Amino acid sequence: MTAPDLLTFGEAMVSLRSAGPLAAGGSLTMHLAGAESNVAVGVARLGHRAAWVGRVSGDEFGEYTLRQLRAEGVEVAGVSRDADRPTGLMFLEQRTADLTRVQYHRAGSAASALRVDDLRAPLAAGARMLHLTGITPALSDTAREATRWAAEAAAAAGIPVCLDVNYRARLWSRESARAVLAPLAGHAAIVIASADELDLVGEPGADESTLVADLFRRGVHTVLVKLGADGARAHTPDGVQHVGTLTVTAVDPVGAGDAFTAGYLSGWFDGLDLPGRLRRAATLGAFAVSTRGDCEGLPRRAELSLLEGHETGSVLR
Template sequence: MRTPDVLTFGESLVSLRSAGPLATGGTLTTHVAGAEANVAIALARLGHRSAWVGRVSTDELGEFVLRQLRGEGVDTGGVVRDAERSTGLMFLERRTADLTRVQYRRAGSAGSALTVDDLRAPLAAGARVLHLTGITPALSPSAREATAWAAKSAGIPVCLDVNYRARLWSRDAARAVLAPLAAHASIVVASDDELDLVGDVDTLLRQGADAVLVKLGAAGARAHTRDGVHHAGALTVTAVDTVGAGDAFTAGYLSGRLDGLDVDGCLRRAVTLGAFAVSTSGDWEGLPRRDELSMLDNHETGSTIR
């Protein structure tokens, strides 16, 4: 595969989804999950070259992760197969119509054993953008070291999605790690309740960020740049599953940037992918191909394309 447009790394999980409470049993469906993998898949579906690096087990679950990613066009040539550790699991239950609950089984997983050495060759091979998230450094000391090394050594624009996970670490612990990482980022992405973990907008722009993206949920999103503040409203859709929406948003913005769109165009694509994500089931399964990007323009609820 040619040099990727976007290189990303982190932990890909096997997600076991239940339509109802896990405690009552029932059928589980198997999927691939993980913030970085979601971004890589979203970009590949839009025709960009994306590569994902990480560690997966040598068993059937590790093979499942790789087959899914490769099937979506993601380059996995830099993936390390770990014979000593298992691939992490995520159990996701639809507890009520409005509430989804997640449980992890990822302690000591192959993905958490990521090291600097795992990233040296893929990063040296080049990319147009390096994408990383605040999830990876929360997994283990070695993953934290690898993330910091990559952010400092990339030599290419870095996109940091804060992606705070309270089950992985405290806000104080996250802030101590993520604020220094953000100083190396060209693009910083955060929900409005995550921004304080990496600093205020003015500080981030002074440190060198080209854009600070603030996700506002149903209110859309803002992009803070040195030229001012841009806003895009959310598209009106029926929310079905919000898991993965933030990753879709980030991928949409990166896609627009790779295509040379202005900030408003990038934001529009970002909220469009976010709308696809929340209005379809799965972390990434309902995300659009490039020729589908206009499907939600001026659509009506319940409409059919004939």
């Protein structure tokens, strides 16, 4: 069998969502969550081969995780089951119409036991792109070493590496993150970060142009800076391009950055030029924010044109 288009690894979690304050009680709905698995699902829905590697618990939540990924067409052959550790949980409450609050229960999870040996065989099988985030190395010492090893091994094997900074303040400090992520970026071909995360892969306090120039000197060829409602900037050695957002009614911002990444990588797999990759990234971001759940609303290939020229409240008959 040929190598997958996308190989990624990290922590897939179970997300339990409440439509109101958790303290008030009420029903919870269960969803698949996790930055890397979100990207894998987004890529797979657009017809690319995606493989996700990680460690999941032997409990029912671990089984749910694998079933959801398999149902989305994501390859999970390299996943290990861990009977001694729980699945990471994430609770989300719609605290106000404009504010979603998140609580994590992930300490000591199965995913935190990820180690280099979990990645050797999947990486040896090859991939067109290895996707990493700054979340996985924050989980534990072994996960940090596994991430470093994978980035170095992929780069040495000629596999392009995409690094999404995806900083999580509840997992580590900015100083600790910078000490790990700045060296990691030196193995990446693509670096993705929000404007307030970019200095975590370079000099603290430096401006965007300085940070981008440093990344280019270190071998990165594309730097994507996410700007939220203002879209994104793409830096390449040929210059800077900007993409705006599509006009949609935003109901849930969770997973929007992962959707953007999935769209960009899908465009890269399809051989689109930079403007085309950015348009697809913006399209997937729009689908993500206008539907609830981390990845449930991401489009399939036949749906990519649904938002073109639409008006709010449109009904397709």
